[in-house]
Amino acid sequence: MSTHPDTAAFVRHDALPPQDPPASEVGMVHWLRVNLFSSIGHGIMTLVALYCIYALLAAVVPWLVNGVWDADSIRQCREKLDGARGGCFAVIAERWPQLLFGNYPSEHYDRASLAFVLLFVAIAPVLFFDLPRKMLWFTGLFPFIAYWLIWGGSIWVPVLALAGVVLGFFVYRALAGRSFFGAIIAGIAATMIFGFVMLGPIAGLLNSVLNISLDPVESRQIGGFMINFILGTTCIALSLPLGIALALGRQSNLPIIKTICVVFIEFIRGVPLITLLFVASVMLAYFLPPGTNFDLILRVIIMITLFAAAYMAEAIRGGLAALPTGQYEAGASLGLDYWQSMRLIILPQALKISIPSIVNIAIGLFKDTTLVSIISMFDMVGMIQGPILSSTEWFGVYWELLGFAALLFFVFCYGISQYSQYLERKLATDHH
Amino acid sequence: MSTLSEPPKQSFHMGMLLNDTRYRGYTFQFIALLALVALFGWMVSNAVANLAALGQDINFGFLSDQAGYDINQQIIPYESTDTHMRAAFVGVLNTLLVAVLGCILATIVGVVVGVLRLSNNWLIARLMSVYVEIFRNVPVLIWILIVFNVMANALPSPSTFRGDDATASMLLGAFAFTNSGVYLPLPLWLEGSIVVVGVFVVSLIAIWALRRYARHLLYSEGRVIPTLPIGLALFVVPTLLAFFIMGRPIALEYPEMGRFNFQNGIQVRGSFIALWLALSLYTGAFIAENVRGAIQAVSKGQTEAAASLGLRPGRIMSLVVLPQALRVMIPPNISQYLNLTKNSSLAAAVGYMDITGTLGGVTLNQTGRSFEAILLLMAFYLAISLAISGIMNLYNNSVKLKER
Numbered sequence A: 001m002s003t004h005p006d007t008a009a010f011v012r013h014d015a016l017p018p019q020d021p022p023a024s025e026v027g028m029v030h031w032l033r034v035n036l037f038s039s040i041g042h043g044i045m046t047l048v049a050l051y052c053i054y055a056l057l058a059a060v061v062p063w064l065v066n067g068v069w070d071a072d073s074i075r076q077c078r079e080k081l082d083g084a085r086g087g088c089f090a091v092i093a094e095r096w097p098q099l100l101f102g103n104y105p106s107e108h109y110d111r112a113s114l115a116f117v118l119l120f121v122a123i124a125p126v127l128f129f130d131l132p133r134k135m136l137w138f139t140g141l142f143p144f145i146a147y148w149l150i151w152g153g154s155i156w157v158p159v160l161a162l163a164g165v166v167l168g169f170f171v172y173r174a175l176a177g178r179s180f181f182g183a184i185i186a187g188i189a190a191t192m193i194f195g196f197v198m199l200g201p202i203a204g205l206l207n208s209v210l211n212i213s214l215d216p217v218e219s220r221q222i223g224g225f226m227i228n229f230i231l232g233t234t235c236i237a238l239s240l241p242l243g244i245a246l247a248l249g250r251q252s253n254l255p256i257i258k259t260i261c262v263v264f265i266e267f268i269r270g271v272p273l274i275t276l277l278f279v280a281s282v283m284l285a286y287f288l289p290p291g292t293n294f295d296l297i298l299r300v301i302i303m304i305t306l307f308a309a310a311y312m313a314e315a316i317r318g319g320l321a322a323l324p325t326g327q328y329e330a331g332a333s334l335g336l337d338y339w340q341s342m343r344l345i346i347l348p349q350a351l352k353i354s355i356p357s358i359v360n361i362a363i364g365l366f367k368d369t370t371l372v373s374i375i376s377m378f379d380m381v382g383m384i385q386g387p388i389l390s391s392t393e394w395f396g397v398y399w400e401l402l403g404f405a406a407l408l409f410f411v412f413c414y415g416i417s418q419y420s421q422y423l424e425r426k427l428a429t430d431h432h
Numbered sequence B: 001m002s003t004l005s006e007p008p009k010q011s012f013h014m015g016m017l018l019n020d021t022r023y024r025g026y027t028f029q030f031i032a033l034l035a036l037v038a039l040f041g042w043m044v045s046n047a048v049a050n051l052a053a054l055g056q057d058i059n060f061g062f063l064s065d066q067a068g069y070d071i072n073q074q075i076i077p078y079e080s081t082d083t084h085m086r087a088a089f090v091g092v093l094n095t096l097l098v099a100v101l102g103c104i105l106a107t108i109v110g111v112v113v114g115v116l117r118l119s120n121n122w123l124i125a126r127l128m129s130v131y132v133e134i135f136r137n138v139p140v141l142i143w144i145l146i147v148f149n150v151m152a153n154a155l156p157s158p159s160t161f162r163g164d165d166a167t168a169s170m171l172l173g174a175f176a177f178t179n180s181g182v183y184l185p186l187p188l189w190l191e192g193s194i195v196v197v198g199v200f201v202v203s204l205i206a207i208w209a210l211r212r213y214a215r216h217l218l219y220s221e222g223r224v225i226p227t228l229p230i231g232l233a234l235f236v237v238p239t240l241l242a243f244f245i246m247g248r249p250i251a252l253e254y255p256e257m258g259r260f261n262f263q264n265g266i267q268v269r270g271s272f273i274a275l276w277l278a279l280s281l282y283t284g285a286f287i288a289e290n291v292r293g294a295i296q297a298v299s300k301g302q303t304e305a306a307a308s309l310g311l312r313p314g315r316i317m318s319l320v321v322l323p324q325a326l327r328v329m330i331p332p333n334i335s336q337y338l339n340l341t342k343n344s345s346l347a348a349a350v351g352y353m354d355i356t357g358t359l360g361g362v363t364l365n366q367t368g369r370s371f372e373a374i375l376l377l378m379a380f381y382l383a384i385s386l387a388i389s390g391i392m393n394l395y396n397n398s399v400k401l402k403e404r
Helices: A028-037 A040-065 A074-081 A090-101 A106-127 A131-150 A156-175 A180-209 A225-252 A255-270 A273-287 A295-320 A324-331 A340-375 A380-388 A398-427 B023-052 B060-064 B082-119 B121-137 B139-152 B193-221 B227-245 B272-296 B301-308 B313-350 B355-367 B370-399
Strands: B177-178 B181-184 B186-189 B252-253 B268-269
Touching: A028 B355, A040 B121, A090 A106, A090 A225, A090 A340, A090 A398, A106 A131, A106 A225, A106 A398, A106 B121, A131 A156, A156 A180, A156 B181, A180 A340, A180 B272, A225 A295, A225 A340, A225 B227, A255 A295, A255 B370, A273 A295, A273 A340, A273 B023, A273 B313, A273 B355, A273 B370, A295 A340, A324 A340, A340 A380, A340 A398, A340 B139, A340 B313, A380 A398, A398 B082, A398 B121, B060 B082, B060 B252, B060 B370, B082 B121, B082 B272, B082 B313, B121 B272, B139 B313, B181 B272, B193 B272, B268 B272, B272 B313, B301 B313, B301 B370, B313 B355, B313 B370, B355 B370
Parallel strands: none
Antiparallel strands: B177 B181, B181 B268, B186 B252
């Protein structure tokens, strides 16, 4: 019987000890080879990209590092820089109140800031479902508090407006058993009638009895990033219910309602926001009774809300269309009427599906609030383009100001988009 | 004999208009229509009263009045003595110019960035996501202003090109990038140039026929003929031959430094370039996201199947993945094109005279005809939007997956 040692020159009897993998297959080198230099083409692209990053950093880093934060004017900035490359950030250090608050009276910045902070308290329970539901009470009160803080004036105006809403709610509750839709309409009507007819006289009466008021601030004094924020949050909040109504109208099988909604949505989506803002600034006054004179901010809020509602409606319609017909049929077979099945079955699911598009529209809307600078409102961009860049001290400081504006918008918009991704993960009920 | 399930025969009574689902719809619609008519009537009557109080009327006659202002960038000849109508038309053409060029550049940027964002190259993929996030999360108006200021501040002024000790020089002696715009050579069409153009068009048709023939050969016989060298030769040779045979009928008029500024050539205004670049880069970031989503929507099995057939990565992308991704990305891209067109109305911010700048800007302010000007402006944008979505929907239907 021949064994291996007879036929082979050498046979190993014990296993080799395991060796480390080759240097090119582990660690940094391997990572570089796979991710950056996997082929000649990729290698060239990597080098080009590295050069671009270098060029960009070489331009931006000295500009940031050498930046002057303390100067009175661009001339002083240049003197301090003495030919070196650097930004003149002193403009932000000096003009940040204008950039953030516009011409808001400086002694009341604390009021506006408080409203801004409270906004986050109010919005938190809407955004994060783990928070105690009782906080929603504050969310409901917030619009009235914020109005009072920002515009000032007698406390009775927002209090009575709140009372009007409460009245409308009770009217709704009283009628809700009969017809949901009718109750909603009646509730809104009660609030409107109370607001338009009774609010003024009663507020005057209460004011003469007990006068609690803050210094009033006029709308034209409000500006800067504050106005972008006011417009953004108000219009997003108002356009959502309107968008739901339009989407339901467009999906309904009542031909006249459907036509009205389709025409409205397609018209609004077909024209640029700028033209609607032109309407707000010059045309809307024509359509109101002679002698009515209401605030530019309010007119702009109305037009941006209508604009956003049309887009919201399309996003929600997508969600409605994505639901299987079985869901509608299930609602009907349970004996629910149209509003019940919409409220309890269809809308919760449809809205969940449309969250990504709704958030995209919200981000777009927030960015679009900068367009009001074109109708001569002094929002963030309007402030930069107008009073600051045309002042003798800061004539020609574009980069720092526009960069600051871009950074602020980026922080908020990126934050919202990250939140939307968190929400999608949280609401996902399927098991992928 | 009637069955139990037969509905009881009831005569109609008024209460059913509210309580019977068969008739309630009519009631609601009637009320809605009534409310709408009332709202419109109220608004129109207010408008009539307001206009009467101001002593104005609705009259489009101002369009035939003399405009009296200049437009710095124009495609068709325009003088300040022309009518408002003509000024508006110049504005329309400017809007269309920036919208069309913007859509083209945005598509190129978007497709390249979208594909590169999925690249295996870690650095490139990261860079592209940074680009997309930065551009998507900052308002387009701020981008327009930033690009405009890059143009205005980072580029040399025309005066630096003058004199013997000029600090700036023209690229290839033909292109001058200045802070007041870009100067390009103007092609001059001399006698006989029509022949050259004709030959060029014929050679394009020949290339198209060649590709058709090559595909026919590939599908019917499985033979591959080299289309690229033949196509390139067809593209260049006949046109060049015609050009020299006809005695060089197409010349270029180069921009030259005059006493104060460049003369001759074409001047493309800085405002136009700023608007065009900013809109394209901004919309490109959104299109890149659509492209990425569409590519990821093509199942991985498709890529693997193509790879197992022996296709190279470039061909997998162009022959297998992109054609399938195209179907997914068209509808969202249509709305991006519409957004770009509508955003071009921000031209006002940099002083580019598009329709919003002429009809909705100077004409409106000069004549005070805000009502009419804004109506016309809206009608124009509405028509453009409907036209773009109509055309793109036709295209969408032609590439859509044909199902049973």
